[in-house]
Amino acid sequence: xxxxxxxxxxxxxxxxxxxxxxxxxxxxxxxxxxxxxxxxxxxxxxxxxxxxxxxxxxxxxxxxxxxxxxxxxxxxxxxxxxxxxxxxxxxxxxxxxxxxxxxxxxxxxxxxxxxxxxxxxxxxxxxxxxxxxxxxxxxxxxxxxxxxxxxxxxxxxxxxxxxxxxxxxxxxxxxxxxxxxxxxxxxxxxxxxxxxxxxxxxxxxxxxxxxxxxxxxxxxxxxxxxxxxxxxxxxxxxxxxxxxxxxxxxxxxxxxxxxxxxxxxxxxxxxxxxxxxxxxxxxxxxxxxxxxxxxxxxxxxxxxxxxxxxxxxxxxxxxxxxxxxxxxxxxxxxxxxxxxxxxxxxxxxxxxxxxxxxxxxxxxxxxxxxxxxxxxxxxxxxxxxxxxxx
Numbered sequence: 001x002x003x004x005x006x007x008x009x010x011x012x013x014x015x016x017x018x019x020x021x022x023x024x025x026x027x028x029x030x031x032x033x034x035x036x037x038x039x040x041x042x043x044x045x046x047x048x049x050x051x052x053x054x055x056x057x058x059x060x061x062x063x064x065x066x067x068x069x070x071x072x073x074x075x076x077x078x079x080x081x082x083x084x085x086x087x088x089x090x091x092x093x094x095x096x097x098x099x100x101x102x103x104x105x106x107x108x109x110x111x112x113x114x115x116x117x118x119x120x121x122x123x124x125x126x127x128x129x130x131x132x133x134x135x136x137x138x139x140x141x142x143x144x145x146x147x148x149x150x151x152x153x154x155x156x157x158x159x160x161x162x163x164x165x166x167x168x169x170x171x172x173x174x175x176x177x178x179x180x181x182x183x184x185x186x187x188x189x190x191x192x193x194x195x196x197x198x199x200x201x202x203x204x205x206x207x208x209x210x211x212x213x214x215x216x217x218x219x220x221x222x223x224x225x226x227x228x229x230x231x232x233x234x235x236x237x238x239x240x241x242x243x244x245x246x247x248x249x250x251x252x253x254x255x256x257x258x259x260x261x262x263x264x265x266x267x268x269x270x271x272x273x274x275x276x277x278x279x280x281x282x283x284x285x286x287x288x289x290x291x292x293x294x295x296x297x298x299x300x301x302x303x304x305x306x307x308x309x310x311x312x313x314x315x316x317x318x319x320x321x322x323x324x325x326x327x328x329x330x331x332x333x334x335x336x337x338x339x340x341x342x343x344x345x346x347x348x349x350x351x352x353x354x355x356x357x358x359x360x361x362x363x364x365x366x367x368x369x370x371x372x373x374x375x376x377x378x379x380x381x382x383x384x385x386x387x388x389x390x
Contacts, residue, residue: 006336009373013366014156014184014314015340016206016213023266024210031262038255050258057265064268065201066192067219074251075217075261079183080106082202082218085251086179087111087150089226096121096143099150101348102131102158107150107181108348127352130305131160139170148177153185157349157362158304159287159314161189168197177224183207184312187271188280199224209271210367211264214257230254279367283313286365286374290315293378298390300381303353303360313365322388324361335380339363
C-alpha cells in the first residue's frame with residue numbers, strides 16, 4: 001500500500017473542483033489587493049472597480065449560458081441558495097410542483113418545507129435503476145395547478161443526464177415554468193437557456209466553472225417575477241422602503257463576494273477558452289476508462305448509465321460486503337485517493353439505484369484529472385478487494 005508522501009489523487013470534483021486554475025487564484029488575490037471596496041456603495045475609483053468585477057462576471061456567465069441580458073443573473077453563495085431563491089420565490093399556496101426522484105436535497109427539502117408550511121403539492125417522477133426519467137410520466141403528472149417543474153441536468157450520484165430540452169418542450173406547451181439544477185452540468189455540459197427553454201437556472205461557481213467556493217447564481221427569465229428571498233441594502237434607491245424592482249438589485253441584498261466573483265470570472269473565462277464540449281469529452285473519456293477498470297474488480301457494482309452511454313464524469317459504485325465509508329477511508333488513508341462515500345444528499349436517487357441501505361462510493365473526475373490517476377484507483381480497488389478475500 002501507499003504512504004503519506006504520495007501526491008493526492010483528487011476524485012471528488014462533483015463536490016467541488018480542485019485544483020483551481022492559477023488564473024482563478026490570482027484573480028482572487030488581485031481583487032483583495034486592488035478591488036476590495038464595496039461594489040455599488042460608492043463612486044470612488046475602488047468601488048467602481050469592484051462594481052466592474054461583478055458586471056464583467058455576469059457578462060462572462062451570460063456568454064457561457066446564452067443569456068441575453070447579464071442583469072438577469074442574480075448572484076448567490078451556492079446552488080442551494082439559488083434553488084431556494086427560485087422555489088420559494090415562485091411557488092405559492094395551492095400550487096403543484098413536479099420534480100424527480102434523482103434530485104438533491106437542495107430541491108427536496110425546500111419543497112418539503114413548503115408542503116408543510118403553505119400546503120403545496122409535490123409529485124416525484126420516479127427514475128429507473130440508472131436514473132433515467134420517462135417523459136410520459138412527467139406529462140402524466142401535470143395537473144391544472146402545476147406551476148413549476150424542477151429537474152437536475154445531471155444526477156450528482158448516478159451521472160445520468162436529464163433530457164432538459166424535452167422537458168422544456170412540455171412545460172412551454174403547458175405554460176409551466178422550468179427550473180434546472182445545473183450543479184453538475186455548468187461548465188461541463190452545454191447549457192443554452194434560450195435554446196433549451198430554461199426559465200430558471202441555478203448553478204454553482206465552485207464546481208465545473210472552476211471558481212471559488214461561496215459563489216454561484218440564478219438565471220431568472222425576464223418573464224419570471226420572483227418574490228425576493230432577501231430584502232436590504234443594494235446601493236440603489238436607498239431612500240425607498242421597498243426593495244428596488246430593477247434587476248439584479250431586486251434579488252441581491254447585501255454586500256456581494258467581490259473577490260470570489262473575480263475568481264469565478266477567471267474560472268468561466270478558462271472554461272470558455274477550453275470549450276465546454278472539449279471539457280465534457282475529456283471527462284466522459286476518463287469516466288469510461290474508470291468504469292472499464294472497475295468492471296475488473298471482484299464484487300464491484302457500478303451505478304448509473306452503462307459503459308458507452310452518455311453521463312457526466314461521476315462514477316458511483318458499491319462492493320459486496322464492504323461498507324462504502326470504510327472503502328473511502330482506506331482509499332484516503334492508504335492510497336491518498338479522495339472520493340466521497342455515503343448518501344450524497346440524494347436519498348431518493350439511492351432508492352432508484354437500490355443502495356438505500358448502504359449508500360455508495362462516488363469517484364468524480366475533473367478537467368485536470370489524468371488517466372494515470374484513474375488507473376491508480378482501479379489498482380487500489382483490486383488490492384483492497386483482494387485483501388478482503390473477494
